Amino acid sequence: xxxxxxxxxxxxxxxxxxxxxxxxxxxxxxxxxxxxxxxxxxxxxxxxxxxxxxxxxxxxxxxxxxxxxxxxxxxxxxxxxxxxxxxxxxxxxxxxxxxxxxxxxxxxxxxxxxxxxxxxxxxxxxxxxxxxxxxxxxxxxxxxxxxxxxxxxxxxxxxxxxxxxxxxxxxxxxxxxxxxxxxxxxxxxxxxxxxxxxxxxxxxxxxxxxxxxxxxxxxxxxxxxxxxxxxxxxxxxxxxxxxxxxxxxxxxxxxxxxxxxxxxxxxxxxxxxxxxxxxxxxxxxxxxxxxxxxxxxxxxxxxxxxxxxxxxxxxxxxxxxxxxxxxxxxxxxxxxxxxxxxxxxxxxxxxxxxxxxxxxxxxxxxxxxxxxxxxxxxxxxxxxxxxxxxxxxxxxxxxxxxxxxxxxxxxxxxxxxxxxxxxxxxxxxxxxxxxxxxxxxxxxxxxxxxxxxxxxxxxxxxxxxxxxxxxxxxxxxxxxxxxxxxxxxxxxxxxxxxxxxxxxxxxxxxxxxxxxxxxxxxxxxxxxxxxxxxxxxxxxxxxxxxxxxxxxxxxxxxxxxxxxxxxxxxxxxxxxxxxxxxxxxxxxxxxxxxxxxxxxxxxxxxxxxxxxxxxxxxxxxxxxxxxxxxxxxxxxxxxxxxxxxxxxxxxxxxxxxxxxxxxxxxxxxxxxxxxxxxxxxxxxxxxxxxxxxxxxxxxxxxxxxxxxxxxxxxxxxxxxxxxxxxxxxxxxxxxxxxxxxxxxxxxxxxxxxxxxxxxxxx
Ligand SMILES: *[C@@H]1O[C@H](CO)[C@@H](O)[C@H](O)[C@H]1NC(C)=O
Ligand SMILES: *[C@@H]1O[C@H](CO)[C@@H](O)[C@H](O)[C@H]1NC(C)=O
Ligand SMILES: *[C@@H]1O[C@H](CO)[C@@H](O)[C@H](O)[C@H]1NC(C)=O
Ligand SMILES: *[C@@H]1O[C@H](CO)[C@@H](O)[C@H](O)[C@H]1NC(C)=O
Ligand SMILES: *[C@@H]1O[C@H](CO)[C@@H](O)[C@H](O)[C@H]1NC(C)=O
Numbered sequence: 001x002x003x004x005x006x007x008x009x010x011x012x013x014x015x016x017x018x019x020x021x022x023x024x025x026x027x028x029x030x031x032x033x034x035x036x037x038x039x040x041x042x043x044x045x046x047x048x049x050x051x052x053x054x055x056x057x058x059x060x061x062x063x064x065x066x067x068x069x070x071x072x073x074x075x076x077x078x079x080x081x082x083x084x085x086x087x088x089x090x091x092x093x094x095x096x097x098x099x100x101x102x103x104x105x106x107x108x109x110x111x112x113x114x115x116x117x118x119x120x121x122x123x124x125x126x127x128x129x130x131x132x133x134x135x136x137x138x139x140x141x142x143x144x145x146x147x148x149x150x151x152x153x154x155x156x157x158x159x160x161x162x163x164x165x166x167x168x169x170x171x172x173x174x175x176x177x178x179x180x181x182x183x184x185x186x187x188x189x190x191x192x193x194x195x196x197x198x199x200x201x202x203x204x205x206x207x208x209x210x211x212x213x214x215x216x217x218x219x220x221x222x223x224x225x226x227x228x229x230x231x232x233x234x235x236x237x238x239x240x241x242x243x244x245x246x247x248x249x250x251x252x253x254x255x256x257x258x259x260x261x262x263x264x265x266x267x268x269x270x271x272x273x274x275x276x277x278x279x280x281x282x283x284x285x286x287x288x289x290x291x292x293x294x295x296x297x298x299x300x301x302x303x304x305x306x307x308x309x310x311x312x313x314x315x316x317x318x319x320x321x322x323x324x325x326x327x328x329x330x331x332x333x334x335x336x337x338x339x340x341x342x343x344x345x346x347x348x349x350x351x352x353x354x355x356x357x358x359x360x361x362x363x364x365x366x367x368x369x370x371x372x373x374x375x376x377x378x379x380x381x382x383x384x385x386x387x388x389x390x391x392x393x394x395x396x397x398x399x400x401x402x403x404x405x406x407x408x409x410x411x412x413x414x415x416x417x418x419x420x421x422x423x424x425x426x427x428x429x430x431x432x433x434x435x436x437x438x439x440x441x442x443x444x445x446x447x448x449x450x451x452x453x454x455x456x457x458x459x460x461x462x463x464x465x466x467x468x469x470x471x472x473x474x475x476x477x478x479x480x481x482x483x484x485x486x487x488x489x490x491x492x493x494x495x496x497x498x499x500x501x502x503x504x505x506x507x508x509x510x511x512x513x514x515x516x517x518x519x520x521x522x523x524x525x526x527x528x529x530x531x532x533x534x535x536x537x538x539x540x541x542x543x544x545x546x547x548x549x550x551x552x553x554x555x556x557x558x559x560x561x562x563x564x565x566x567x568x569x570x571x572x573x574x575x576x577x578x579x580x581x582x583x584x585x586x587x588x589x590x591x592x593x594x595x596x597x598x599x600x601x602x603x604x605x606x607x608x609x610x611x612x613x614x615x616x617x618x619x620x621x622x623x624x625x626x627x628x629x630x631x632x633x634x635x636x637x638x639x640x641x642x643x644x645x646x647x648x649x650x651x652x653x654x655x656x657x658x659x660x661x662x663x664x665x666x667x668x669x670x671x672x673x674x675x676x677x678x679x680x681x682x683x684x685x686x687x688x689x690x691x692x693x694x695x696x697x698x699x700x701x702x703x704x705x706x707x708x709x710x711x712x713x714x715x716x717x718x719x720x721x722x723x724x725x726x727x728x729x730x731x732x733x734x735x736x737x738x739x740x741x742x743x744x745x746x747x748x749x750x751x752x753x754x755x756x757x758x759x760x761x762x
Contacts, residue, residue: 023039023041024040024041025040025041025042025043025083025084026040026080026081026083027040027080027081028078028079028080028094029078029080033051034051035050035051035052035053037050038050040081040082040083041083042083042084042085042086042087043085044085046086046209047083047084047085047086047087048083049083049089074093074100076093076094076095076100077093077094077095078093078094078095079091079092079093079094079100080094086104086112086113086114086115087103087104087112087115088102088103088104088112088115089102090102090103104116104127105125105127106127107127107128107129107130108129108130108132108138108140109129109130109131109132109138109216109217109218110129110214110215110216110217111129111204111214111215111216112214113189113204113205113206113213114203114204114205115127115203116199116201116202116203117129117145117146117147117157117201117202117203118146118147118155118194118199118200118201118202119147119149119155119199119200119201120198120201121197121198121199122198122199126146126147127201128144128146128147129144129145129146129215129217129224130143130144130145130217131143131144131217131218131219132219133219134219134220135220141219142161142162142163142219143159143160143161143166143218143219143222144159144160144161144217145158145159145160145217145224146158147200147201147202148318149200149317150318150319150320153318153319153320153321154171154317154320154322154347154357155171155172155195155200156168156169156170156171156172156177156317157169157177157180157202159222159224159242159243159250161222164250165250165316166222166243166249166250167242167243167248167249168250168316168365169242170313170314170373171314171317171320171357172193173314173346173347173348173349173374174347174349174350175348175349175350176372177193178312178313178373178374179248179313179314179367179369179372179373180242180372187207188206188207188211188228188239189205189206189207190204190205190207191203191205192204211228211229212228212229213226213227213228213239214226214227214236221241222243223241223242224241224242225238225239225241226238226239226240226241227239245261246259246266247259247260247261247266248367250365251316251364251365252266252267252286252365253266253267253268253286253289253366254267254276254286254287254288254289254290254364255288255289255290255291255362255363255364256269256273256289256290256291256292256362256363257269257270257273257286257290257366258270258309258312258366258367258368259366259367259368260367260368261367261368262370265284267281267284267286269290270290270309270363270366270378271307271309272292272293272307272380272384273290273292273293274290274291274293275288275289275290275291276288276290276291289362292380292381293384293574294380294381294383294384294574295381295570295727296339296379296380296381297381297382298339303381303382303383304336304379304380304381304382305379305380305381305382305384306332306335306336306343306344306377306378306379306380307377307378307380307384308375308376308377309375309376309377309378310373310374310375311368311369311370311371311372311373311374312366312367312368312369312373312374312375312376313365313366313367313368313369314345314357314359314373314374314376315343315359315363315364315365315366315376316363316364316365317357317359319359319360319361320357320358320359320360321358321360322347322355322356322357322358323347323355324347324348324354324355324356325355326355326356327353327354327356328344328346328353328356330356331344331345331346331355331356331357331358332344334356334358335358335377335379338358338360340360340361341358341359341360342359342360342361342362342363342378342379343358343363343376343377343378343379344356344358344359344376344377345357345359345374345375345376345377346374346375349374349375363378383571445520445521446520446521446522446523447520447521447522447528447530448522448524449522449524449525449526451478451479452476452522452528452530454479455476455477455478455479455484455486456474456475456476456486457476459472459474459488463475463476465485472487473485473486473487473488474486474488476533482519483532483533483535484519484530484531484532484533485530485531485532485533485534486528486529486530486531487528487529487530488526488528489526489527489528489529512567512568512571513564513567513568513597513599514564514565514567514568514571514597514598514599514600515568515571515572515599515600515601516531516532516534516591516599516600516601517531517532517599518530518531519531519532531601534591534592534593534599534601535593535594536591536592536593536594537591537592538587538588538589538590538591538592538601539561539587539588539590539591539592539655540586540587540588542592543558543587543654543655543658543691544654544658544659544660546658546693549693552658552691552693552694553596554697554698554699554700555694555697555699555700555701555705556699557596558655558656558694559701559704559708560596560597560598561590561596561655562651562652562655562708562733563730563733563734564597564598565585565590565598565600565648565651566648566726566729566730566733567730568598568599569582569585569600569644569645569648570727570729570730572600572644573644573725573726573727574726574727580607581607581639581640581641581643581644582600582602582644582647583607583633583639583643583644584602584625584628584647585600585628585644585648585651586625586627586628586647586650586651587651587654587655587660589601589602590651607639627650627660627661627662628646628650628651628661629643629646629647630642630643630646630647630720630746631646631718631746632720632746633646638720640720641725641726642720642721642723642725643720644726645715645720645723645724645725645726645729646715646716646720646723646746648715648726648729649711649712649713649714649716649723650673650674650712650716652708652711652712652715653673653674653689653709653713653716654673656689656690656691656694656705656708656709656712657673657677657689657690657691658691658692658693658694659673659691660673661673661674674745675745676689677689677709677712677713677745678713678744678745681709681710681713681742686706686709686710687706687709690705703736707732707733707736708733710739710742711729711732711739713742713745714732714739714740714742715729716745716746717742717743717744717745717746718743718744718745718746719743722743
């Protein structure tokens with residue numbers, strides 16, 4: 001055991017050659033100290049080392065047995081041990097004086113000044129604190145404290161209890177730990193955080209020898225206390241202690257929530273998020289945390305934005321990535337390009353900020369620190385944000401304008417981009433009424449009457465595309481060549497000036513590639529709305545008419561259209577806290593652009609429900625289209641996102657079969673689409689539903705078709721609560737996860753005369 005240095009302690013006697021009886025700071029390898037009160041004292045007298053008897057602890061080794069030893073990496077012929085003025089207890093090689101072992105590498109529950117707490121990447125040594133097992137037993141207990149980080153990530157201090165995270169400091173931001181506001185410049189100690197390629201550590205130094213301060217991990221209170229020595233009372237007093245309060249408790253509020261200690265209750269979902277379980281949340285069980293109100297649209301990265309949150313303790317940085325040279329702009333771009341990136345911030349907040357840190361996954365353990373913390377940019381769906389970069393807080397009210405457009409309904413839907421609270425909106429509306437309309441009040445480009453007249457050949461009959469309930473629709477071409485569709489509100493439409501203004505004021509830029517786009521309006525003597533012109537008309541032209549085979553769409557195009565409609569509808573349903581329910585989804589309301597991308601149109605019957613968690617409404621006036629209406633809507637006027645899902649299901653089955661659903665039916669009637677689909681499904685031959693033309697064409701993926709049939713049947717289930725949400729539908733269409741068995745479709749047992757909607761608008 002030549003390469004092992006034995007440091008042997010005994011509670012009685014060891015091979016003692018020279019007895020230490022006076023104050024020395026070191027002994028050689030042949031010397032020992034015993035627990036009769038003899039000690040080592042560092043040269044300036046700051047530290048003394050010896051044995052003590054904590055409580056009832058018994059240190060075994062009465063008879064010269066080894067009770068503790070450590071191995072060294074280096075062979076040493078002759079060693080000595082020395083107690084330094086720092087309190088570091090070092091084993092040295094006598095010949096070259098080099099340190100072979102030091103107690104500072106193995107802290108127990110105390111961090112002394114100038115002791116590093118951290119991680120040496122070169123040797124792999126981690127220096128962390130462990131509280132005593134209990135007040136009598138100095139063995140490492142379950143309460144620990146140390147710097148943790150994933151490789152190349154963002155280091156921060158964690159306290160753990162029994163392995164579980166108990167408290168974290170928040171990452172170092174160049175100035176302090178983002179969540180440890182107690183760590184401020186002070187007269188007692190200075191502190192430093194070093195993070196480079198070799199090591200990462202935290203260390204503090206006393207400013208003056210006369211004020212003594214140490215840091216102790218206390219297993220009894222589960223706190224890390226900074227103690228200062230009170231000379232007059234000969235005692236340690238707690239100077240600061242973490243965790244400080246409820247909000248310091250690790251992840252108290254769950255994911256994506258903010259802990260605000262001055263609030264009651266303290267937990268709050270971050271703006272743009274809502275409780276995963278409102279019941280539990282209300283009963284102050286916050287553990288499930290919060291989820292996004294609107295999903296991110298990662299693939300279309302331009303649809304995501306970032307909202308700036310200030311004075312935050314940064315979230316748990318376990319899953320993070322950092323770069324020291326990037327600036328905040330590059331950081332934003334980096335985050336935007338990675339779907340798993342949820343937030344970004346500056347690595348160093350000094351001098352206006354530098355470096356980049358991006359965080360992945362749920363944002364855990366955030367708190368608000370009124371005079372500390374830092375800025376964090378959190379990813380949001382663009383539809384959650386207005387142009388000011390603030391999360392929408394107001395309430396959106398719907399506007400619904402419809403017009404018939406070559407036999408189909410073309411629609412404008414205008415939603416007001418709410419800036420603040422509903423009250424302010426109402427005030428603005430009032431002012432607007434008084435003042436008349438100012439351009440800046442509208443969120444939509446305004447066209448001159450003369451411009452539109454020129455574009456439409458002065459509203460010539462040749463340019464007329466159709467006539468709707470509210471007035472005629474014209475085709476037009478703007479001076480720059482853009483083709484438009486113009487809906488002109490006729491004075492006889494029954495829509496008065498106030499109603500029209502109300503509608504216009506509520507316009508917001510709902511924009512989605514699968515919704516028809518509104519280009520502008522005219523609010524002069526005539527009221528008009530402009531839409532993008534869709535050259536390929538509507539879906540019904542391309543799936544139902546077997547006599548025009550050249551027009552029929554092959555399966556990949558149909559599947560593309562099904563997925564596009566699903567995404568458009570998902571956007572409507574989840575665009576805001578208030579859900580937009582289309583209420584009239586059908587083949588003729590799906591317009592196709594020149595690349596055959598589907599665009600949902602006709603919001604003439606759409607409703608935007610106010611009141612965030614409301615999922616449906618009730619109407620005495622049942623409007624919609626025969627064959628697409630959900631049973632609860634047709635019979636009782638109950639509409640919800642799930643009634644749209646029903647219509648979507650019908651549409652899917654129509655797209656697959658090339659046949660129209662005729663509405664109410666009975667199970668024996670195989671001429672009815674939905675009845676036929678259900679029968680074939682139950683008889684195990686669902687593929688017979690496929691359009692015969694489609695079946696004979698190539699490119700047919702039976703797996704995809706089967707999946708779409710099953711999704712269609714799930715969507716048309718009788719009970720709204722059984723139908724999947726559009727979010728689930730989009731997932732089901734895009735993956736190969738196992739699907740539930742569809743239950744009986746709606747209307748299955750109905751007789752034709754039982755429910756009859758009073759108005760169909762077809
Ligand atoms: C401790 O014991 C040693 C030898 O047994 C003796 O020389 C020394 O004086 C004792 N020290 C004290 C403080 O009693
Ligand atoms: C030393 O004590 C241990 C128990 O502490 C015992 O097992 C061992 O036999 C003893 N050795 C001698 C040499 O007395
Ligand atoms: C831990 O805290 C308790 C209660 O304040 C105190 O009695 C005890 O001395 C502390 N222990 C340490 C190691 O500071
Ligand atoms: C939760 O509390 C809020 C506000 O008190 C209330 O509006 C909401 O209905 C409650 N939700 C549940 C599910 O209890
Ligand atoms: C996003 O970041 C994660 C974690 O660093 C990484 O594994 C993944 O490859 C990144 N994705 C892209 C698209 O860059």
